[in-house]
Amino acid sequence: MDIVISGGGTGGHIYPALALIKEIKRHEPGSRVLYIGTEKGLESEIVPKEGIPFESVYITGFKRSLSFENVKTIMRFFKATRRAKRLIREFKPDVVVGTGGYVCGPVVYAASSLGIPTLIHEQNVIPGLTNKFLSRYADRVAVTFSGSASYFPQGKTVVTGNPRATEVAHADGRAGLVSLHVPSGKKYVLIVGGSRGAKAINEAVIQMAPKLCDYPAYHFIYVTGEVHYDKTMEAIKNQGGVPENMTIRPFIYNMPEVLAGIDLIVNRAGASFLAEITALGLPSILIPSPYVTNNHQEKNGRWLEEQGASRVITESQLNGSLLLAEIDAILRDSARVDRMRQAAKALGQPNAATLIYKELQAITCP
Ligand SMILES: CC(=O)N[C@H]1[C@@H](OP(=O)(O)OP(=O)(O)OC[C@H]2O[C@@H](n3ccc(=O)[nH]c3=O)[C@H](O)[C@@H]2O)O[C@H](CO)[C@@H](O)[C@@H]1O
Numbered sequence: 001m002d003i004v005i006s007g008g009g010t011g012g013h014i015y016p017a018l019a020l021i022k023e024i025k026r027h028e029p030g031s032r033v034l035y036i037g038t039e040k041g042l043e044s045e046i047v048p049k050e051g052i053p054f055e056s057v058y059i060t061g062f063k064r065s066l067s068f069e070n071v072k073t074i075m076r077f078f079k080a081t082r083r084a085k086r087l088i089r090e091f092k093p094d095v096v097v098g099t100g101g102y103v104c105g106p107v108v109y110a111a112s113s114l115g116i117p118t119l120i121h122e123q124n125v126i127p128g129l130t131n132k133f134l135s136r137y138a139d140r141v142a143v144t145f146s147g148s149a150s151y152f153p154q155g156k157t158v159v160t161g162n163p164r165a166t167e168v169a170h171a172d173g174r175a176g177l178v179s180l181h182v183p184s185g186k187k188y189v190l191i192v193g194g195s196r197g198a199k200a201i202n203e204a205v206i207q208m209a210p211k212l213c214d215y216p217a218y219h220f221i222y223v224t225g226e227v228h229y230d231k232t233m234e235a236i237k238n239q240g241g242v243p244e245n246m247t248i249r250p251f252i253y254n255m256p257e258v259l260a261g262i263d264l265i266v267n268r269a270g271a272s273f274l275a276e277i278t279a280l281g282l283p284s285i286l287i288p289s290p291y292v293t294n295n296h297q298e299k300n301g302r303w304l305e306e307q308g309a310s311r312v313i314t315e316s317q318l319n320g321s322l323l324l325a326e327i328d329a330i331l332r333d334s335a336r337v338d339r340m341r342q343a344a345k346a347l348g349q350p351n352a353a354t355l356i357y358k359e360l361q362a363i364t365c366p
Pocket of ligand 1: 010011012013015016123124164192193194195196223250251252253254255256268269270271272273274276289292296297
């Protein structure tokens, strides 16, 4: 199955695409793949690192308020569609897939107008603008949560889960910990602010860093986000240095393995991470980003909290002492950890990638 795939801006749209590529290649090793993204998005860095051919189009997102920029965006959309059509005609795929982010707009629209089968994937409970627009043209809409099916046309919408869940469910946790050179026999806490890092979480971690030596049974793996790394390191060093029980990274490229090895995650509430957490049955403390469309991260996070899988802390409540106290309260209580694990696992959809692959087969060989 030869596939053109597009998804971008942040990791939450890119990693589901990469997971789906892995699944297709597992079934059909000879498949050819072309990834179309933007130069500005994280995909221009992540995708070539995976050895996947990458082409870009130039496109920006719509502003929700009235703005002249939107007129420019429409012009860019038509130009990007023309380029996407050229790339698709040259590549001749069997199917074109979009995994969200505005770059999918011109790519999936171009494919549909060329008569090529298309599928889009939605990660969040509340869908993004691009996917809502594309759902009119796509042959299939694969959603992660049954709750989002009502936003899309009936008859072509299927609940599959997020393909990244499948990848994470098969990961080797021991290899993840070894790759980070962390000491053995600890309880491991991963702190990460989504795929780009989060200033508010970084500030809380800087506050709690000097107190971590009081918790020698725990090892903290802390991901700052690429753009925040230098400043955060400087702040931690100015307070007496990196604690012995802390490992700091700007970004983790083997995240599935690392997630499979840890005991607790502190994170934003982005949908791809949540698919991963639930596939593994991992207890979590979630600090939803308040800066996203329709406050959708809080809805994602509260959904897990209601099921008993997570503890949600809002950004306005967040500080270093509260975060450290919550981490300790969960890890000290093994019965609570077990309950959270089971609740998370019950929400996981580890066969998501296979379900989407079957949908792709159905639309390419109707
Ligand atoms: C600010 C913003 O618009 N955020 C959105 C974005 O979040 P964001 O891009 O942060 O997405 P998620 O938190 O959902 O997923 C991040 C992905 O990046 C991976 N990862 C992250 C850090 C790292 O060091 N290494 C690594 O591999 C994770 O394993 C995961 O697969 O897309 C999500 C859709 O999925 C949405 O729900 C979020 O609201």
